[in-house]
Amino acid sequence: MRLESRHWVFLGLFLVILLSMLLQIDLGVKVSQDTQRMHDYIENLPPGSVLMLSFDHEASSLPEIRPLALAVLRHAFANGHKLIGVALLAEGTGIGYRLMEQVGKEYGKVYGEDYAFLGFKPQYIAAMLSMGESIRQTFPEDYLGRPYDDLPMLAGITNYEQVDGVISIADGSLTTHWVEYAGNQYGVRVSAAVAAAMVTTYDPYLASGQMHAMIGGLRGAAEYEQLIHRGGSGLRGMLAQTAAHVYVILMIIAGNVVYFLNRKKGRKR
Numbered sequence: 001m002r003l004e005s006r007h008w009v010f011l012g013l014f015l016v017i018l019l020s021m022l023l024q025i026d027l028g029v030k031v032s033q034d035t036q037r038m039h040d041y042i043e044n045l046p047p048g049s050v051l052m053l054s055f056d057h058e059a060s061s062l063p064e065i066r067p068l069a070l071a072v073l074r075h076a077f078a079n080g081h082k083l084i085g086v087a088l089l090a091e092g093t094g095i096g097y098r099l100m101e102q103v104g105k106e107y108g109k110v111y112g113e114d115y116a117f118l119g120f121k122p123q124y125i126a127a128m129l130s131m132g133e134s135i136r137q138t139f140p141e142d143y144l145g146r147p148y149d150d151l152p153m154l155a156g157i158t159n160y161e162q163v164d165g166v167i168s169i170a171d172g173s174l175t176t177h178w179v180e181y182a183g184n185q186y187g188v189r190v191s192a193a194v195a196a197a198m199v200t201t202y203d204p205y206l207a208s209g210q211m212h213a214m215i216g217g218l219r220g221a222a223e224y225e226q227l228i229h230r231g232g233s234g235l236r237g238m239l240a241q242t243a244a245h246v247y248v249i250l251m252i253i254a255g256n257v258v259y260f261l262n263r264k265k266g267r268k269r
Helices: 005-022 033-044 059-078 092-106 124-133 174-186 196-208 217-227 233-268
Strands: 050-056 082-087 115-120 165-170 190-194 214-216
Touching: 005 233, 033 059, 033 190, 033 214, 033 217, 050 059, 050 092, 050 174, 059 082, 059 092, 059 165, 059 190, 059 214, 059 217, 082 092, 092 115, 124 174, 165 174, 174 190, 174 196, 190 196, 196 214, 196 217, 214 217
Parallel strands: 050 082, 050 165, 082 115, 165 190, 190 214
Antiparallel strands: none
16 A cells, blocks of 8 residues: 555654653643642541542543543542542443552552442432432442442441542533532532543532532643652643644644645746
């Protein structure tokens, strides 16, 4: 097959992204106030605080959601907090469990004592309201099929009153329901780690105080990784994204230069 100019352009873009993902270059990303607020919230909680992480996303958003989730999980585990994982979208179930298990092993945490994953519950509004009355009745067993009462860290956790905050990891509108039902009705502190496309949707909740803190998108993940001094796919992704944008701009400039040179030659002929 004969390679045309567009094939070389795409090949060049692939190589730029590949090399930028392999390199360790500090971009010096400026940390936003929103990201700093989320970091300070988790940082200032007393050790042993209980946080509920809800994986409210689909698998298609994993490249953006995974760095956000890993950054929050690493910070929470490093500070000695107890984590309860749930999923209110089916696709987030297996993803959430694997991420919690991965980071739990990194920090030497024990399942059932330091963290637990309760799994998926359909009818998310009903599940949120039900947990406000009894988490045990909503999830009588965890994701692995173990009875709720067999997990030591869940002893004494009845409902939201024993939970210090909920962090919704979302790519859609489910965080809104956490604010409206868990937050407004039960007084639980709701924060979020969301896809970049949803940041403007939740800005009014943040400004009104209905949502406590929020980080968004790949940039939010990169900022958070800087704050916890733990590099990850957020910083690498930002580098690759920046390199790709620069490459595209250079290709546009080069294309215009070639076009006008050829045009000039055509006029001379």
